[in-house]
Amino acid sequence: MLPAYSFLLALIAALGYMALAAGVHKDPAYAGGFARYGANFAIPALFLGAFPAWFAGFAFAAIAIGALVPAAIMSIAAANLFTRNVYREYVRPKCSGKEESTVAKLVSLVVKFGALASSSSCRRSTPFSCSCSAACGSSRHSPRSSWASTRGGYTDGRSWPGGRWE
Secondary structure, eight states, rough: OHHHHHHHHHHHHHHHHEEEEEEOGGGGGGHHHHHHGGGGGHHHHHHHHSSSHHHHHHHHHHHEEEEEHHHHHHHHHHHHHHIIIIIIIIIIITOOOOHHHHHHHHHHHHHHHHHHHHHHHHHHTHHHHHHHHHHHHHHHHHHHHHHHHHOOOSSSSSSSOOOOOO
């Protein structure tokens, strides 16, 4: 699933090149947006210029939801870490498995709503920047990790992010 998600993030990153090729940075209608947000306004300007208003809104929502998918996965991981390492250790050492599961679900829900509030309150270009950053990071590190995991790597340090390639 990760390679497909990384591929889709790379396609979103390619939208920046599409915006450059479409010349949205030269359009006077979007000069205010580029003056305020800089190059981060390229993809929103592309959507606003290339699509009708209803579809541009749909595209903005799809990008925002796509930015929330990693947040949802990380919220589950954070909830499990909190429940097992903090709640069970310090708050209720003798809690049952059902109680641990309930607390993990509640913590995950709180983190997801926090991510949604953060995504909803930011400016329009921020989810695009986050998606493009994730695409660049994934496209840089996924090939090394995939290669090493299928070839029995990670023993000599060459496959770690930032590791040496000899």
